[in-house]
Amino acid sequence: MSTPDWQGKRVTVAGLGVSGIPAAKVLHGLGAVVTVVNDGDDERSRTQAAELEAQGITVRLGDGATLPEGTELIVTAPGWQPDKPLFLAAAAAGVEIWGDVELAWRLRGPDAAPWLAVTGTNGKTTTVRMLASILEAAGLRTAAVGNIGVSLLDAVAGDETYDVLAVELSSYQLHWAPSLRAHSAVVLNLAPDHIDWHGSMEAYAADKGRVYEGNSVACVYNVADKATEDLVREADVEEGCRAIGFTLGSPGPSQLGVVEGLLVDRAFVDNRQEQAQELAEVADVNPPAPHNIANALAAAALARAYGVPAAAVRDGLRAFRPDPHRIEKVADIDSVAWIDDSKATNTHAAEASLASYDPIVWIAGGLAKGATFDELVEKSAKRLRGVVLVGADRALIREALARHAPEVPVVDLDRTDTGAMSAAVREAAQLARPGDTVLLAPACASMDMFANYNKRGEAFADAVRALAAERA
Template sequence: MQSPADFAGRRITVAGLGVSGVPAARALAGLGARVTVVNSSDGERERAQAAELEKLGVTVRLGDGDTLPEGTELVVTTPGWKPASPLFAAAGKAGVEVWGDVELAWRLRGPDAADWLAVTGTNGKTTTVRMLASILEAAGLRTAAVGNIGVPLVDVVLGEGQPDGASYDVLAVELSSYQLHWAPSVRAHSAAVLNLAPDHLDWHGSMAAYAADKGRIYEGNTVACVYNAADPATEELVRAADVEEGCRAIGFTLGTPGPSQVGVVEGILVDRAFVENRQQQAQELAEVSDVTPAAPHNIANALAAAALARAFGVAPAAVRDGLRAFHPDAHRIQHVADLGNVRYVDDSKATNTHAAEASLAAYEHIVWIAGGLAKGATFDELVQKSAARLRGVVLIGADRALIREALARHAPDVPVVDLDRTDTGAMSEAVREASRLAEPGDTVLLAPACASMDMFVNYNKRGEAFADAVGELTARDH
């Protein structure tokens, strides 16, 4: 924790504009720092952001993200900048410290700052954080879902809290591996790592480095380190963490929980971690039917959120009420329509193989729409695990051949339609082909296992294209 006065007059370079860079630059300028923002791109949006910051006395250099401004005493980086960037190499050579925007927010907290309940993982972070915030609200606590979810922590820490001016009791904080890499001082009340699977390895350099950055979320936890009992790598991160005396390891499982775990018994979410006699007692928290959608991976998210809330002292009834009140964001295993006894589901957010595997596991018979930018991923394990569920596959996108080859190796009898096009209109043809392959009782599932940028601006636009294509089917049938 640092005094705002510590920043007055300091020469600070902010690396990057965007969702977190602009608030960081604005906040530092407000504290009296001499701020320069460097940004590699120089487009219309960046020029508009620069114009607003320059009104506050901030210097903005567009089109040059490699050169460290002369006299820089501290660099504050936005999450996307790779550790190997020339700017950071120059900072290291000059002995200049590099913080992320989350580190800056942590150091700017006041003496009565709200506790952080933090969540990371390869998949499920946003859903879990929003579930957690819903549970905390149901308990009557002043809270917000913040961080990588799109709400900059710097704004929250320096703001007035809620609209009525009251401060927060606790924050539900989503942290990405990028943010954790640059946040060595963050110490959460309790934290969860939901799962670990290869992702962003081009940024981190290796799976070991990626896991180590995820594991930073456990450092200094005071009450609970929540891990996935089905993912031993998350428990290993707990074992490696340096936590406060008395901090406990709490597992979540889709099976019957053991002592110090939360889990599921006969359709009931139960707690054997935060009860008086965890060897012999279990506390009912909610029913599986209280979780929407009640897909296995989403129940796991709910259990992780419940464990963090219980670590903060939330009553069981608030867990139930918060889960009932929660509704997931769009494009996350979202039911679009039922046509001819075939269900159409949009999980465009499944941008990697781990997320797609969880989505595919939620349905018995599937016509799978997949493909896009693979980001270096391989698909053999995903296809092997899901082959028995596949009624057919429709492939789109730049790297669809990688999935087609995995299907040929591990599911050779599954019909595959390979659409040799990457225009946005391909989704309409994909949905038409999927509807042709589907039989009554099947699910047509968009779970691409790939990023969207080869065809769409983002996964949201891809999901919207899917929904529009399903709507075209409805219109055609009527």
């Protein structure tokens, strides 16, 4: 949309923060009359508001429910729920609602870089960063953007130019992005998450599936997760767009998979019925845990859909370094490995983490967010040497353990203070034997005890290093 389209347009931006502030600034720069509304009215919000007001943007703090008079469009932060009074009032008034992703999509120029989009319950950030690393290895100007790294609005409206963008999208962002049309996209997996926001698993899946709408080259799905393939079947795509699967097994035609320790491509080759292209070795994936190999295959599929050569897939995976707190080894102490996967904030992520080690002393617990743990415990029971539980909703995990793994020793720490992590590490050390892995994979959110999963992981790592120093 050109600048004249925005001149004098009355736009309400819902929410300060990482998406609201850039949206307000970009819209104001295009000539829109911008009002920012925000539920909070704390010191940080007032500081942010003062910065925007100095530029001529109106900010209303402590009043995120009332629709400003004359509003022609709302641009919302992704986390604001669809049933908020502001949005109900907008619907009644016939006012359109966009998210920051939708705004960025609409602001693209005629020669804008295509988007390779990644969503799913778990693995999004790792996959997007792997994808960006592969694209860079191919000599392409790219960035990891969206729910990670560079702001999408900055990528679209800034001075930097790109050949292609690796875009992480949450279900929240996709909900508010009705016109998004990616070059190619993947839904990595689907498991119950954010159901309180979406209202049902069906609604959550439908919002994830929006990433496939209008794809022009490839819709990439997880062969092991039929729900992702079902979303591809339901999508309205451009003619010629292909369904491409990824699997940890041997791939069929139009799939990427694993054969004898190699990542191979039977999708983007001349004769996919009879030929396969070696892309990389499993050992090139860091770390080579099963779910991370799946992430690498998904990233490779999107890169290959864009035309990236096989050698760049290998070089990009070799260059990739995972973010902290994602199956990150902290130390080896007395032949026991200590692994920080604090990012495993739901049962699906914890299941993948637990499947990577055996035997395990598992540290778990936190805020369950409505999750149940029977299936996770049942699948993982044979791997468990012992369990240490912390956090507000630990009883839910303890009860699942009693039902499905009654023989596994459980230490229930009746604490939710930050010092509980140090106690959990010491209890885990008592349970562990040489050759075991002590794994922090909480299967829960962190906010009952910590500001975020990063702080939780740091507390775990600090406690492990303190233990190592004592035993040195």
